[in-house]
Amino acid sequence: MKITVMLNGKKIEEEISPDMLLIDFVRGHGCFSVKRGCETSNCGLCTVFMDDMPVLSCSVLAARASGRRVETLEGLQEEAEEFGSFIADQGAEQCGFCNPGMIMNAIALFRENPDPSDEEIKEYLAGNLCRCSGYEGQLRGIREFLEYRRSKRTGGAI
């Protein structure tokens, strides 16, 4: 079957098998930030945006993405780089495998709720598993990033 997907701003038309998963489709187009983790829809490593909503690409048929916009970390580099540096500054990860999915979902959180509380951050990121850390480093990085954005908004005045 033929699908048309807007992947990271680029229109792609392709013949696919009906049971192809979105993760395989995006990885087949060079989006290797999208990781195959648990395959049980639990870990969040394969998070992509479909029409601006974070979804698990391991659990969506590529056919269902037809006619829709799909974004991966490769398409959000500027936004991701700025936030990712705060995670790196905290030494928040060890292996880094969870990082792309975590950053994607954190960006979704910031878009939906620009000023989340600690509880809201934990709640939103509950579907992103990291098996190296205890999430404290990531939480510190997110807090620092939010603080940075706040001070940017207020011109440095707190």
Next chain:
Amino acid sequence: MLKIKEYVKAESLEEAYQLNQKKKSCILGGMLWLKMGSRTIQTAIDLSGLGLDKIEETEEAFSIGCMTTLRQLEKHEGLEKLTQGAIRQSVESIVGVQFRNLATVGGSIFGRFGFSDVLTCFLALDTYVELYHGGIIPLEEFAAAKKDRDILVRLIVKKTPVHCVYMSHRNTRTDFPVLTCAVSEDGRGVRAVVGARPGRAVCIRLEEDSLEGGLDGSLDAAAEGLAAQVTTGSNMRAGASYRSVLAKVLIRRGLCRLLEERGIS
């Protein structure tokens, strides 16, 4: 591994219904549970082009299309108000936001999964299902029925004033529940719904208002009486006897909250 030979985006419910009459056909919901199995589907039927992904509100009811996601339920202000947050609480421990952006109400309810938080919570409300062929029937009747090849079109939640409390017990956050419990009170009386027993959720009613004694009076007896009617079983998450104890505790907590809302202490 799930294999799909043909994918059809249905253009009408009639087309979807006709295609679904074959044993090897399957209606796709959020696909999250379906994907975990290893079956071969001849025709996968996608309802996502039929505009059934909305929650519509009238004066009498909320009409929830079968393709509405759990995340939409979670964020819906009208349902939040009607249920005092119970609907939101019933879905917020289901994996993560990305998962709930995919999982659909239709998939959760039509599957009548034992572990379903959503089924438990909706059973505590004045809820009906609209089936393409079977018409509108109470959710309780639907939940107890055998699976067939009809299509669940939408869920209808009547705006019957209700006090509703939702609780679940999980071994770890975002895991399947060990037990789910919703306790509600509306014009029809007090009811407790217990799910993840691990079987399908069941609804039990207090025959008369035996809570008049207040928190210190008949609460324990009422909770014990209701919990005794819940059949529990064992699986990898918990044993039957543990579930039975949990059922009594959660029902008691729910009744306690209802009494607090009545202003009885």
